[in-house]
Amino acid sequence: MKLAFVTSARRGEIDRLLSETAKRLESEGVRLSGVVKIFDENPAHDHVCDMDVRVLPDGPAITITQSLGRESSSCRLNPAAIEEAAAAVEKHAGKDSQLFILNKFGPQEADGHGFRAIIASSLEQGVPVLLGVGPTMLEPFQAFAAGLAEELPDDLDAIHAWCLQAVGKTAD
Secondary structure (H helix, E strand, O other): OOEEEEOOOOOOHHHHHHHHHHHHHHHOOOOEEEEEEOOOOOOOOOOOOOOEEEEEOOOOEEEOEOOOOOOOOOOOEOHHHHHHHHHHHHHHHOOOOOEEEEOOOOHHHHOOOOOHHHHHHHHHOOOOEEEEOOHHHHHHHHHHHOOOOEEEOOOHHHHHHHHHHHHOOOOO
16 A cells, blocks of 8 residues: 655645646656646636646546635635545546545545545555645544555655656656
8 A cells, every 4th residue: 555645834835746746747647546736827716725626637627615705714615516526536537547646635534525435445446645634634634544654755856756656667
């Protein structure tokens, strides 16, 4: 079982690292499943916390937050949209995925919903899993992973190297 996670104290760094990793691996022919954050220079959202994800490898873009207005400080996560994204991953992943990437193990997964079943299924099928885990979710994630996850540094090259090793490829 190959399970790794990335965490960072720098805001937005986990999303950036996993999106860049996915882009790099796709260009090298690695077959991916999961979701990564979409970075858009001209976002249509009204708050920095609003988020769209891309279903890997070529599924749809899905907005997983709800618009609560610029001044709102409430949680923007839309549980129904997370479930929609998880269903899209199941639909688009296919059996030939070499690596599952999830931009964030969050409250939905900690509560047994969201992508939790897909993570477990991927591991059961021998597909390596790479997850982003924010500092506030480390404890619930560690309970889920039961000590079996490898923590990777928040460094693009180190993450990329782990992914290549996990799928049995060498760097080009």
